[in-house]
Amino acid sequence: MSSISSSKNGGGGGGGGDGRILQFAPLGSIVDDGFWRRLSSLKLDTLGIDQSPIEITGFYAPCSHTQVSNHLTLLAESLPPEPSEQSSLRETSHGNRNRCPVPGTLLNTNTLESFHALDRESLLRMEGKKIFEDICSGKVEEDASLLSRFLIISFADLKKWSFRYWFAFPALVLDPPATLINIQPAAKMLNPEEAESLSAACNEWRNSISTAGVPFFLVTISSNSQATVRPLQDWEFCQDDGQKILFGFYDPCHLPNHPGWPLRNFVAFICLRWKLEKIQFLCYRERHGLADMGSSLVGEASFSLPQGWKDPQCVPKAVGWELNKGKLSSRIISLAEAMNPERLAVSAA
Template identity: 35%
Template sequence: MATGGAEQQMLQFVPFVSRLDAGFWHELSRRKLEKYHLSEAAQYISGYYTNNSVPGLPTNLLLEYSGFEKPPVHPPYAFPCPGSIIVLNTIESFKTCDKRKILEETGRQIWDDINDGSAVDDPSLLSRFMLLTFADLKKYNFHYWFVFPALFPNDPLTTLSIKTIGSVWNDQQLQSLQKAYDSFRSAHPGIGFFIVVMTDDGTAALHELREAETCLSTEKFMLGFCDPSTMETNPGWPLRNLLILAAQKWSDRLNVVDVLCYRDYTRDGRRLVSHSLLLEGVKLPDKMSTDVLPKVTGWEKNDKNKSVPKMVNLSSSMDPVRLAESSVDLNLKLMRWRLIPSLDLEAVSSTKCLLLGAGTLGCNVARCLMGWGVRHITLLDNSTVSYSNPVRQSLFTFHDCSSGGKHKAKAAVESMRLIFPGVKAEAVDSSIPMPGHSVGTNAEAIQKARKDVETVEKLVQTHDVVFLLMDTRESRWLPTLLTSAHSKICINAALGFDTYMVMRHGFRCVYCPIHYSFQPLPEEISQRSES
């Protein structure tokens, strides 16, 4: 244990710098949509840091997509930091929320963990953090701000000297420390705080913080922690709360202590620990009243040393089609959260819709279905786009009318894909045979009529919902019979000059979760057989 009357120098600590991978934001987006919804309550997350960074790199605290899991899955030789995340619903809430209150509440958790002994049993609690964020899921902009709370003692933290252990210890002591550290890590994975006891023969032993009372009786007692800092004279942020813990728990027997800032990285195939820092004669602050929360600091600063939030935009790194799909889904999920909790969006998106007619009704129904998240849409029509169509039919433009006009179903599908590339749209060029309309007497005309009937029937069989959106009553007759025969939902819509009509045909249906088909109820099958 270091003593002496040399002049003390103030300790300065290197704060954490947050590092979040893209996978973290994608997982946050998923959880916001599927789990958190509109809740602004604090949710569990976990980050980690390491003590094996190459000198010159920042003191990083990293968050990955796996940090949402309990228990978290972190890389080997990483030191977990338990945290909480608050996902706010608006940018206004993010800007105006009480930052001081959040800082003090997170600091209060650390202060309570120190005083009730929880931080002695689980030292990772000394590195608690809070992440405040607003996720703009339509644009994939994420505004965020970290707080890494550190408690202030009544007097500044000071030390007699700061040296590298390579300048103080011999090779035997360094090898012994390295061996003792490996043994401790093997027995206590993920624990980055410990006690170091050096014997007279230069042998090192590492112990848990809960063994401090026993270790205090030894002559060469040191506090130790795995130091994420890479600076030559400044220890990392976790040491601040460790020294407060020591003052609160052991100040009656300990007022000055040596501290080992253990750093461990590999360069050119060699493992190096000699750059670890030894803080000699650190003066512990006086024990503080447990009833009063000390001053707390910890909001993360930017590169210009200003306490301001950060923002990351992931839209440029995303596939535009995937981004569009996510945005469409977001609107529907917001609707479900607020208005229709029972809405089954997966069932909607997987429903196969057949639209017979690609005119005024067909274009508007197709747009509406896409807006509701329907991904599978087939349009059947046998006419072409005329100059009178674009002003009334929203999927066509003037260019679709040139050179005799494009095939309506094909032009509509092309337009749908331009609007939303994620739609699985198909075009079918076919007519619908109608009662009272002669198909002719020659074999070719009869064969075409049969082929058209087969085409329509096959489409009805392979789709879940059929929309009748044609111009005439006669053209609705055959599809209505086919939907009834194959137990499909049929939506009949028609427009007049001053009115409109929408009708649902077909049996009452039950949903089959295995094949996603609609089956008539048993009593209706019986009634149909009798008739």
């Protein structure tokens, strides 16, 4: 069992004749109307022409239906609260298992020209660099959601009530890419006792207010098939011989053969911080809101630390601008029907 963490297989063409490139299914975004409404009033009442980046919070949850992936969602509550309502909001979304908070940055420009003039490549690198630094400094062990940090650029045309926006989910690029050795439903990869114990442990993790929103975790499975879910800080206690380790994450993706996007920076973290070259990972998914070992996946991957990453000052390559209908382009939403006071007055008459 200890072979999982001590392999010297340097990636590429290794196990079982399989050895494909480990490919990650991109995350998608979904924005509630309430977000744009709150942004509009924030812009009109507070921000004015200030274009400084705004810290926001996105939400996601493990996939819970076999046909559709979960998405990163922005709600009114994603933006800083209005001055009148400071306190209560944070508390109420804390511990909501269907809303795991993810830190993000909003860059809202004042003109369409400045929106298009943004240097998206360097913005993405900057966000990637933040993730890289949080990995190196150990911050990720304290707050695992930093691995899924995201960026949104936008132009809010308040005259027309239209909003142009573009999400990026920055992922550090491993070069050469990681190799997928095997991937199967957890129910197949684990024996029945292990699967049952893991389900119970995951449900407990998801039901506890303090851990429900923590999207990355460690699973240890002892030789008598007992699974334990632990936070990343417990890494040093996980390395006893004779237990299996799975690197688990809330997987928003529903595809039966591919892990979702969050695993990508988790792999970078494991490679960079814990210097492993081969792992087993758990794509944690649910059905009816409960752990489901049939749709959850267990995979095995190998990789090696890119040379450049050994320098803590390095700025790693990052990818992750969201596609719109298969193309690299921004999205537009118009709330004219719903928000324009003149039109509202007409329709009310």
